[in-house]
Amino acid sequence: MINVSLLDLVVGVSGALDYVSQTVTGHHRRVAVSCIPMAREIGIDSCSYTDLLIAALLHDIGAFSLDLDLNALDFDADLTEHSVAGYRLLKGHPALLRAAQIIRNHHTPWHELQTRHEEADSEMLLLSNIVNLMDRVDILSKVGARAFTRDKIRDIIGNYSPLFYNEQAIEAFMDVSASPAFWESVRDETIQMREMADGLFNDRHIPEEQLIDFSRLFSYVIDFRSRHTATHSQGVAETATQLAKLAGMDEAETLRMRLAGNLHDIGKIALPLSLLDKPGKLKPIEFNHVQHHVQVGEQILKSISGLGEISDWACQHHERLNGKGYPYGLKEEALSLGSRIMAVADVYTAITEDRPYREGMTPEEARSVMTSLSKSRSLDSDIVGLLLDNFDELNAVRTIAQAKALRDFKMFRNASQDILT
Ligand SMILES: [Fe+2]
Ligand SMILES: [Fe+2]
Ligand SMILES: [Fe+2]
Incomplete structure (x- = not known):
């Protein structure tokens, strides 16, 4: 009998993405860790934490199958392709469907999401926007020539137009990122997803x-x-x-x-x-x-x-x-x-x-x-x-x-x- 949990499996696959390039080492994990205080601050129903974590842990998975250069995944480029590819890869599995929907829109500006009347799940659109924002924060703070200080990142995000990011999400970020503990938890390489997700993640063992x-x-x-x-x-x-x-x-x-x-x-x-x-x-x-x-x-x-x-x-x-x-x-x-x-x-x-x-x-x-x-x-x-x-x-x-x-x-x-x- 195989006894594997959904969280362990997703974390394992997310870890595999780390091997692709130095640019993304730890990126998916950091985005996932930072999405949770954001979701709490905004008051997202905890039932959605599982989908949010899975989406954050796998958000760029489509880029790997299309073999896009992750160094070139810049915010000025059209990022629809890898978002849709990730959605198409994951949507076939019922346990991953909602995470797939979040991934599909993880680079779509907020004003565009507002026009998606056919997508009635407004919370899902907000979750996509949270992943989008935290992805942006991690890219801004990544080590290297383009790394910005925490204050500078807060300054940049605080001045973003609500056309790009949901106003509530920007406010939540300004609140949670005022605490050094937020940045330390995101940077802490030893943080275990299992400890962090404990009580948040609706974990379950997957039938064979x-x-x-x-x-x-x-x-x-x-x-x-x-x-x-x-x-x-x-x-x-x-x-x-x-x-x-x-x-x-x-x-x-x-x-x-x-x-x-x-x-x-x-x-x-x-x-x-x-x-x-x-x-x-x-x-x-x-x-x-x-x-x-x-x-x-x-x-x-x-x-x-x-x-x-x-x-x-x-x-x-x-x-x-x-x-x-x-x-x-x-x-x-x-x-x-x-x-x-x-x-x-x-x-x-x-x-x-x-x-x-x-x-x-x-x-x-x-x-x-x-x-x-x-x-x-x-x-x-x-x-x-x-x-x-x-x-x-x-x-x-x-x-x-x-x-x-x-x-x-x-x-x-x-x-x-x-x-x-
Ligand atoms: Fe082989
Ligand atoms: Fe082989
Ligand atoms: Fe992405």
Whole structure:
């Protein structure tokens, strides 16, 4: 039984966003921490704190999937694209719908929000504006050439036109930011979201089937950055699930394998697109960088308590039975059935996919590569045997799963290009 809380999951994914660039390190967490005193000051119903926290923790998630340069996300630019992309990524899950709606408008000026009569949820519009304002405050105070002092930030925000920010929100900021404690809580890197959210966050444990939906959604955040990776996690998850069934895992374990497959490459969020999409052979230093995705993934998944063996299955997908894998060079005695299945599913899916530097292999070529990897004791020969014995069936379900992911990817990209429709 997996026992994962919504808060832990969202904080874990928000932490993953920190790996993308130094500009955003801690940004989502700081915005979330500062939104709560604002909501209290304004008198927002505490039932909405959960949605506000989730929205603040994930507000720029759309920028990652569109691979926008976060350094360039300036307030003079059109920021609708990543706001709408974040909304489209998260809205599919009922527990994230309201947070998605808040994210959709997190750069929309207040006067524009006032014209959205069709959106009857006026509190949600105010929550968007709070995230917008606190995002602005954090950008103004970020370390570097553009950092402003607290007094200067108060001066800038206090003079903002109510066309941009809700008047009540500006007043609330002037009140809460008068206290040094506000700034210290925002700056305190040791502050734990769990301590802060305690009593505010309507936390709950997520049923396993819902967790699958969450994990697929987060696999899209990582995979949709590039056409070459857009369907990878779904192919791995489907293959791992089918192999788990064939290897005799029960229903609950099989579900966990799908979850691990969805999350196995979560560390790739830390890789620049130039490496993922490089059309030639990687230089040794670049290869080291790519290998590092496993350790980043491990840090992210281990920070989400309750995942148990799922993190090991996900994080050991590049380990090899003969000890020649990475990152730890584990040998067969240390590799569980789940980790062995994940390795086979990952290699098999990867070699059948088109990459910038080569076309995907034909089924015959893939069979022969898998056979030789089993002979060299890179991959478990029993699992590879299951794959080869059931090849046509497995190949068909993997193809269907990846075709669905490709449709979702195209819809996401097209919708993002056509954001005003
Ligand atoms: Fe943003
Ligand atoms: Fe990987
Ligand atoms: Fe992978």
